[in-house]
Amino acid sequence: MNDQQLTTLFAESDLSGQPDLPPDYLPGLLAKARRSARQRRLVTMLAAAAAVLVVLGLTAVIRPHATGLPPADRTPGTPTIPDRIAPYSRLTSDVSASPPGRALMIYEYGNGELFNEWQSLALSADGDVYRQLGAVADGRQWLLSPDGRTVILAESRRATAALTLLDLTAAKVREVPLPGPMGVVLLAVSADGRKVAYSTAPLPEDMSADNSIEFQNAQLGKLSIVDLSTGEVMAVPDFQPVVAAAFAPDGRRLAFQAKRKIWIMTLGGRLETPVDVPEGWGMAPQNAWSADGTRLATTQWRTELGQTRDDTTLSVYVVDSWYGYGVVDLATGRHRKINADTDTFLGWRDRDHTIVFTPSGADNGGDEIAEVTLDGGTRTSLTRFDAGKSCELGTQTCQTYRLTVAAGLLPDLTTRPAGTAHRGPWPTWVWLVVGIPLLLVALITGFVVQRIRRARRRRAQVPPTQLPPTQLPPTQLPPTPEPPASHPSAE
Incomplete structure (x- = not known):
């Protein structure tokens, strides 16, 4: 019906005999219209909320948000390191969910300024692959095998009854039992990854500090060597305390620091001439023996006094500073400090x-890994940590701790441009945080839509007798007027 027909209908209709509309007809009609508008707005808002949650879930709100899932490289080539280490991300998957392949390094990353927020991470040597060590490394100390394929773990806050071996290429876990539960400090792993040197001491009475076992071993620790293939353990009880160790590249000898002396011992138990270093110096805690077998790296140690269980006072040998190191030549015995404090x-x-x-000297991230010459003449930056303000919900910079590298991969290491950080599948907690709200919104939206449809069906089923009396039956519709006749054109 067009506008002209409607105008004619209302103009020619005689409504004088029709009853008046009910008094509440117009308010009721307006209320229904408002209710319908509110329902439409509610559906629109719920749909918008669902869309926002989806977008937030996809972008993760918590930056950064790379979620790639590359397979572990089974045929690795030249080890590489990105020129920029990716920033902190809560979306980094665990090794158990997606193994990263061989690792170039493992490190602790995060901040605890407002609340503790740390990750134990492994960075692949074959790509921008980052994985958390997660619950496997929680409250534990670690060593990384020289080929980067295995992480050796021991307890840091309780007795260790077995070493845990985590295969980074297949996410498999294996345990190597020790002779008995003791306080253990991991010292070194051999070049072939088969042997691990560690020190043991009775558990201290006071375990309140995170480094209680380490401090106890620094005054009472005895050296042991375990074969990871056979489980055979060789104890070296004649030296105490042993605070650092390193395997020779050929795997036949072990250098270890006992008190103020550096000793070299064949794995058959024969001692060689001890190595003298200046007062206040000792072996670097990890990877101290050079790849050609001619030098040992050193660092600064200091002596403190500690109390044993029977109140005996003993000397404790602890790293004086993680910054600054030196080198001792095994052939000449010459020691020199490297000018890099x-x-x-x-x-x-x-x-x-x-x-x-x-x-970094400033609190703005930028920690660096570099290659330096022993004469101090050349320094080449290999990578920097893109620490920015990505920790603690963007309020703090991230700090790097307990960094250890795969020593066997360093000679061939090359730097490449950093790509997209591949962090594996989202952790379970992320799916819960994103999925539960989406599910609730979907259920509420479905409920509202169903209610609206039911209301519309009920209105459609109202009997014709209940229609407003002002509606006219079809028989009263006026006829459609004929179009005016056209005039013949002039001859």
Whole structure:
């Protein structure tokens, strides 16, 4: 019906005999219209909320948000390191959910300024793959095998009855039992990854500090070597305390620091001439022996006094500073300090170059891993940590701790441009945080839509007798007027 027909209908209709509308007809009609509008707005808002949650879930709100899932590289080539280490992300998956392949390094990353927010991370040597060690490394100390394929773990806050071996290429866990539960400090792993040197001591009475076991071993620790393949343990009880160790590249000898002396012992138990170092110096805690077998890296140690269970006073040997290191030549016995007080020794590049970690002087991230020459003449930055303000909900910069590298991968290491950080599948908690609200919104939206449809069906089923009396039956519709006749054109 067009506008002209409606105008004619209302103009020619005689409504004088029709009853008046009910008094509440118009308010009721307006109320229904308002209710319908509110329902439409509610559905729109719920749909918008669902869309926002989906977008937030996809972008993760908590930056950054890379979620790639590459497979572990089964045929790795030259080890590489990105020129920028990716920032902190709560979306980093666990090794158990997606193994990263061989790791170039493992490190602790985060901040505890407002609340403790830390991750134990493994960075792949074959791509921008980051994985958390998660519950496996919680409250534990670790060593990384020289080939980067295995992480060796021991307890840091309770007795260790067995070493835990975590295969980073297959996420498999294996345990190697020890002779008995003791306080254990991991010291070194051999070049072939088969043997681990560690120290043991009785548990201290006071375990309130996180480093209680480490401090106890620094005054009472005895050296042991375990074969990870057979489980056979060789104890070296004649030296106490042993505070650092390193395997020779050929795997036949072990250097270890006992008190103020550095001793070298064949794995058959024969002792060689001890190595003298200046007062206040001792072996670097990890990867101290150079790849060519001619030098040992050193760092500063100090002596404190500690009390044993029977109130006996003993000397405790602890690292004086993680910054600054030196080198001792095994052939000549000559020791020299490297002029880099801010550097922490990580491992050997070759005979004349080391890999070091240097924290940023400013609280704005930028911790660095670099290659330096022993003469101090050349320094090459390999990578920096893109720490920014990505920790504690963007309020704090991230800090790097307990960094250890795969020593066997350092000689061939190359730097490449950083790509997208692959963090694996989302952790379970992320799916719960994103999925539960989405599910609730979907259920509420479905309920509201169903109610609206039911209301519309009920209105459609109202009997014709209840229609407003002003509606006219079809028989009273006026006829459609004929169009005016056209005039013939002039001849």
